[in-house]
Amino acid sequence: MPDQSPISSVNDFVVRFANVNGSGSASANELFARSILRHGVPVSPRNIFPSNIQGLPTWYEVRVTEDGHLGARGGVDMMVAMNPQTWDKDVASIEPGGYLFYDSTKPMPTSKFRADINVIGVPLTAITNSTYTDPRQRQLFKNIIYLGALCALLDMDPKLVEQLIGEQYKGKEKLLSSNVHALHLGRDWALQNLKCPVGLRVKKSDKVGERIFIEGNSAAALGAVYGGATVCAWYPITPSSSVAEAFTSHCKKLRHDPETGKAKYAIVQGEDELASIGIVIGASWNGARAFTATSGPGISLMTEFIGLSYFAEIPAVIMNIQRAGPSTGMPTRTQQCDIIACAYASHGDTKHVLLFPEDPAEAFEFAAQSFDLADRLQTMIFLMLDLDIGMNHRLCRPLKWDDARQYDRGKVMTAEMLDEPGRDFGRYLDVDGDGIPYRTYPGTHPTKGSFFTRGTSRDRYARYSEEGAVYADNMQRLVRKFETAQDMVPRPLQANAAKPTKYGVIYFGSTAPAMDEAIGLLEARGHQLDRMRIRAFPFHSSVASFIADHDFVYVVEQNRDAQLRQLIVNENGIDPVRLVPILHYDGTPITARFIANAIGDHQDHLKVTPLRKAVS
């Protein structure tokens, strides 16, 4: 008997599956998460996987959260320990009073357990082997059998799981019925042999609503389809590869000419990141909407071309699915660590537009918008996702589109415009005072509007020049253009605390759900914070005023060097003392508990009076 009372919780707990990479557990685990959603209860699942194909440990964590807290929570209430390699660490990670679910086919010495947890043994291998003879089937159905047992233990409705299996194997009756059979094998065994349910229970609710369950990479790729991208060039790199793969599968369904069957898109897997961005730049120069998806090491390789895009003013979109750096870093772990690398990518004076979506829904919107911004601003746009958003299913609002929306192709001079009397075409002429010149697509007009694109300095008519004044004139115009960008990019969103406060917090991207939850935890500790979620660089003027309105502002981010804070200090001339860094960078997603503890401790410290300090 455990010496700790068992955790009892309805619709608010964390289940972690410890598996072996390549064992086919991923689909069963995802089925578990989706089944809970079908109960009307929000979940937030996360893959914790190694840079490996087969054999190394992998975990899948499902946070069941009726309150809709979609950030990682930290801690494990139930461990489904299916991997002997990580047993000790897995058992150790269970919260006191939590549950250990394991395969009890082979007896385990009592020293392998803990006294303060509840141990649930199911002879999974024995059940599987007595039912199936084919080794592959044994492996796959074992996963479904444990899912069935969990169904009984957590009081889940098996009909909802069956329904999902039915949707998954629609038209494949044999697979459908064998999966349902395996599900009931596990469930029936648990019902007959174990006390069901345990303290953790799933109860039907109505908190999911119309929300959808999608990975950020897939949503961003869909945004590229809706945003009119026709050329995608990419080089495989974790965690970005699934962007290009999703773009491919979306295009196969949505982008073929109904009459001819031909493709209204071109996807090339480049030989490296240099070629990928080169193809994107060439296609964009020639008037197509083009993008690549990559991660940190790819950004490093692309920087020469990124400078060309800035200086020669060629639209382009890079989706950077950030992972832990530097160098190869931790390829399958999440961070927000390329902020500076992207904002100032390439040699010489450069600055680039960055967009920071918080979830898949915003990844979809910003991906589509990035093509309008690239065309309008004639420059590189970075869509800054990270592994946490990109490679995990996230519950988010449904994707929306307005059928009346037209693409903004920016300032493109047509043959008719070139023929207008008195029209003067200079590729780098600032006609409108916003720093954005007109361009022409190659092949537009027999005698007018052609120009020579180059990374060398040139005058307003695109003629080679090494004159200092001509060079400076162009560089100044690029600054004006960047100022224009400030009002075009998504604005920061601000939410004020319930009570007036002297303190604020700035955050961005995948930190959002943890931050939202942390606000509640901090309020409970008596700390009030106004918050601002930054959604783009260059920073809107409201960022500086938000900082000015508070005594100091926490900047929460997932990197070691406080990169967003550095960028704010640098770009807005803010006194660094006013921005307090809150940094999480161990490669795991940031949690509300971490933020609340870090900010809470800092706030508590502020309240300590000098007198009491002296006494202690």
Place this chain on the structure above:
Amino acid sequence: MTYIAKPKFHHPGLPKNDLGYTHRDYEGKISTLCAGCGHDSITASIIEACYELSIEPHRVAKISGIGCSSKTPDYFLGNSHGFNSVHGRMPSVLTGANLANRDLIYLGVSGDGDSASIGFGQFAHSIRRGVNMTYIVENNGVYGLTKGQFSATADRGSKSKKGVMNTDNAIDLVAIALQLGASFVARSFSGDKNQLVPLIAAAIRHKGASFIDVISPCIAFNNHAGSTKSFDYVREHNDAVNRLDVLTGRDPITVDYAPGTVQVVEQHDGTRLALRKIDADYDANDRLAAMTFLQKHAAKGQVVTGLLYVDPDSEDLHTHLDTVETPLNTLEAKDLCPGTSALEKINASLR
């Protein structure tokens, strides 16, 4: 002033091509390369080939990397868009441009440093993808703009202007292009315009990856005794396998060829390439034989030139990707955006 525009006036009696353009309409700015540079002869040959083919000058996109050769697109086809991109990266930029608009003619101009060293990978991969382009390497075996270092095409044993012996093995871009499946492969010499002009014309009319390696002596840094890329050396060792006539339109072949001395290859667009054989046994449709022939003659120190290989049934990247005939850059929201009804279905599938 760091660029030189050419005066516009010209002789009123200058001959015109089928579209009514004169030679002058295919020219660009005045070259800033050294007087006598082989590259300027290649520029002249490109102008001549485009004039003869009656190409709309603005329907060509000229793309280059970095280096002396990559500067030349500014010196021809002044009404075309040009892109002097990044060192060694012309092939990827050209590939992207080609994907965006399959209707233009793509002329990639590069050098031996650009294509055989820093851009060797991009050269190789653009060839193996079969990008529809004319890829010209202006090959002088030397880095000119940085004053005379060896490039990767410099032959082993050749001497630099300062007398240094090159000890590295040379990369033969023609051999590589053949191996990687280029469907049109030629080598020529900037000093032999009669050979080069029809090769460029045929390459432009070829569908798929056309590669022309043009030996183009650098008169400043690589035109001395001991160099294997000098005017004298290439003239002495030039081993042309054939001479080419490009026949456009439906005109019958009127030139009187002796029986067995001509090989006629009809290309995708109906252009016929009449190859007057110099080496009677050379078959320009045989890739394997071409590779062997090249190796054997290179071992003897000979520079094999002419149209070395052509595949009349060639395909290009657009064929492989099965893209629509309409250029992708002309598609609009109505063609590309699946709209709200499709999105609602997608949302429903994600619940």
